Amino acid sequence: MEKAMTPTPVAPRALPEPTLRRLPWYLAYVSILASQGVEYVSSTAISRKLNVDASQIAKDLSFLSIKGKTRIGYDVAELEHELEEFLGFKRGHNAIIAGVGSLGSALIADKGLQRYGLNIVAGFDISASVTGTRIGNVPVFDISELAECRQLYRAEIGIVAVPAEKAQEVADRLVEAGVKALWNFTPYRIRTEEGIVVTNTSIYAHLAVMYNRIDAQNSPVR
């Protein structure tokens, strides 16, 4: 590389969600290029590969402190580095998880989350069959110990992986315990006080979209 990498400042402003959703696509692609030893990539090349307008890509990347070179494009290693830093994947974020059923256990076991900056440090449940055990290295506590553990582990993110009918109650307890953000995996629409970040990841809602699209494709009348 020609120049030293400068530290990317933490993005202090809320970026448009579509941009934040596209940036990881670019990262996934440039990581592949990096592993193949490719040195430069143009927004046109990214555009062709990912089916996103080149002008949109340039606009999205303009939020980063990286400049492409005329006729050459972006330095692949630098772009990969800047995207990872900018998206927060290289900073550790401590999280606790409420509910260690099949989904909760799977999230704790998933190695991918750690690679993207999320450290699940403790799990909570009401079932005596799991409290007091460990999943991998992660201890599982009774939910009554939530507030104390939250503080001890300095966890700012609370993951909600309980049944839908418990989602609101558990979310309230997590917020009361001091988390600043909730990652909600239930299909229940959680409400919180202002200032708490809520990210909804309902994979079942995605199923609804997929089923509808399949039915529409199979239907003779479009």
Added chain:
Amino acid sequence: MEKAMTPTPVAPRALPEPTLRRLPWYLAYVSILASQGVEYVSSTAISRKLNVDASQIAKDLSFLSIKGKTRIGYDVAELEHELEEFLGFKRGHNAIIAGVGSLGSALIADKGLQRYGLNIVAGFDISASVTGTRIGNVPVFDISELAECRQLYRAEIGIVAVPAEKAQEVADRLVEAGVKALWNFTPYRIRTEEGIVVTNTSIYAHLAVMYNRIDAQNSPVR
């Protein structure tokens, strides 16, 4: 209930994605009401609970063949039933999954998916340490057996749970094997021929959104 439930026709047209994402919220809420023995619910009550405009709720529900009663609202049991049918959660959809690493195994083990109409009938991998084994009741085959198994199990959905750098190649093989829809869990932006439904569920992209929102909240300047 006053009248017999009539079968909801399969939604033949592609609904707006925001509607399809909201309908499962309503379902989660009315399921809770149903379990509590509540008989009727108004769109105003749903609105207050889920923080969605009452007019939006009425509009979303107008896609279903259900009518609320003036001053009383919707019959809870009927609404739950209609939503489940309409969203396809009560019809079985056979799926095969490529990649049975930590994420793939978790999806196979997740009992929630089956409740929402997704039957994962077989897994595929390239690692000899998992092919020939079973995860729960689900057999894992070598990826070379993909086409044959796809046909045997009549699976119309292919789940992509391989590393990002293999996503496109595996997606191509699934489509070649005859799946009509891809559910992509990688951050890689898959491209396919027209007529194939692609649903992207990148939980890592959701992390990027959450991290940015946390940083923006913590920033002194808004």
